[in-house]
Amino acid sequence: MKRLKTGIPGLDEMLQGGLVPETAILVEGAPGTGKTTLGMQYIYHGIVAHDEPGLILTFEEFPEQYYRDAQSFGWDFRQLERENQLRVVMSSPEVTKASLEEVGGRIEQHIREINAKRILVDSLSHFERIAERPAALRQTAYGFINSLKREGLTAILTRESTALLGDPEGSDGDFGFLADGYLMLRYVEFDSAVHKALLVLKMRGSDHDKGIRQFEITSRGIEVHAPFEGREGILSGSPTRMVDSFVEAFVHR
Amino acid sequence: MDEVGMDLTGRLMADMDPRLLEFLKTKVDSFVKWDLIRFFHENPYTTDTAANIARYAGRSPEKIRDDLSDLAESGVLEKSQLRDMTVYSLTADPEIRQLLERFVEASADRQFRVKAIYHIIRGTTR
Numbered sequence: 001m002k003r004l005k006t007g008i009p010g011l012d013e014m015l016q017g018g019l020v021p022e023t024a025i026l027v028e029g030a031p032g033t034g035k036t037t038l039g040m041q042y043i044y045h046g047i048v049a050h051d052e053p054g055l056i057l058t059f060e061e062f063p064e065q066y067y068r069d070a071q072s073f074g075w076d077f078r079q080l081e082r083e084n085q086l087r088v089v090m091s092s093p094e095v096t097k098a099s100l101e102e103v104g105g106r107i108e109q110h111i112r113e114i115n116a117k118r119i120l121v122d123s124l125s126h127f128e129r130i131a132e133r134p135a136a137l138r139q140t141a142y143g144f145i146n147s148l149k150r151e152g153l154t155a156i157l158t159r160e161s162t163a164l165l166g167d168p169e170g171s172d173g174d175f176g177f178l179a180d181g182y183l184m185l186r187y188v189e190f191d192s193a194v195h196k197a198l199l200v201l202k203m204r205g206s207d208h209d210k211g212i213r214q215f216e217i218t219s220r221g222i223e224v225h226a227p228f229e230g231r232e233g234i235l236s237g238s239p240t241r242m243v244d245s246f247v248e249a250f251v252h253r
Numbered sequence: 254m255d256e257v258g259m260d261l262t263g264r265l266m267a268d269m270d271p272r273l274l275e276f277l278k279t280k281v282d283s284f285v286k287w288d289l290i291r292f293f294h295e296n297p298y299t300t301d302t303a304a305n306i307a308r309y310a311g312r313s314p315e316k317i318r319d320d321l322s323d324l325a326e327s328g329v330l331e332k333s334q335l336r337d338m339t340v341y342s343l344t345a346d347p348e349i350r351q352l353l354e355r356f357v358e359a360s361a362d363r364q365f366r367v368k369a370i371y372h373i374i375r376g377t378t379r
Contacts, residue, residue: 062309063296081297089298091340092305098335099300105335106300106342 007045010224014209024145024155029185035158039120041221044075047085052117056088059126063088100147123158138174180204285320293343294357300342
């Protein structure tokens with residue numbers, strides 16, 4: 001099966017080679033965990049390594065912020081835009097939704113003009129502002145994701161979770177349900193330091209690595225490392241060493 | 254504006270690139286327009302309503318609505334209807350985009366900026 005490589009060392013192995021074409025993958029995490037960086041790296045790698053142009057849809061963050069952030073990794077987004085390989089499009093969620101529903105709308109034009117294959121939507125959280133009820137939000141998100149697939153795009157959709165550590169409050173199962181894949185990025189505290197963890201929770205139509213892996217944001221982008229070993233309760237945000245749990249359970253009785 | 258003032262303006266603008274001078278005269282007659290031009294240059298694929306663009310630019314919608322309309326009329330922006338929303342985006346015309354890029358680049362030069370500011374003030378106090 002053809003896969004779209006993210007170009008993120010370690011992640012493609014976790015995904016059995018990359019993303020399944022024309023699927024939508026939700027990447028959820030607290031602010032600063034690296035959701036946007038992961039998405040930008042996916043877009044950049046598609047353009048430079050696979051000749052797959054990309055679109056970035058942003059609702060609040062100014063495009064110039066993406067150009068700057070990308071530049072810090074050595075990715076020249078402005079140049080890629082000049083070469084018609086990339087477009088960073090900013091609109092409010094209302095305008096984006098209406099534009100995608102319109103035949104020949106502006107977003108469709110962008111997709112056709114650069115022959116986009118990949119898209120980063122940053123972030124879905126802003127759709128929550130335009131839907132009054134959870135049912136309406138689900139319907140909006142469902143229509144939105146389908147319109148991306150209709151255009152033949154393989155999407156990374158980011159979503160913010162509010163809790164910095166541990167179980168994210170307000171984590172909405174609906175988006176996870178609607179997306180074909182679900183990646184969680186988490187802060188984890190141990191040995192008096194905060195680390196970052198990545199977990200592939202779901203990948204429709206494909207097997208995937210079930211381990212919780214440590215990752216770093218380096219000067220070259222995201223790098224995913226080996227699974228956390230000898231610790232448990234990682235998703236709680238404060239994992240314990242397995243040997244301590246063993247002592248707690250059996251020795252201190 | 255008296256004759257002395259006119260002469261000063263003429264002298265100030267004399268060494269300006271004629272295409273930029275024309276752009277300044279016909280498209281940029283307010284500081285809000287200058288701001289909007291810079292905003293669309295830095296974020297060239299933005300499409301949104303006046304209310305949202307005002308929020309991005311840190312202005313009130315009432316202050317920018319007329320300027321957005323003027324920029325659309327002068328060909329810098331495109332104005333279109335999306336259901337019940339009027340939305341604005343930067344023109345796709347490569348010639349105007351190039352001119353706009355030159356204008357923003359030139360604005361980084363202090364001397365050019367002083368001249369452009371003088372031109373706008375002169376226009377608004379007429």
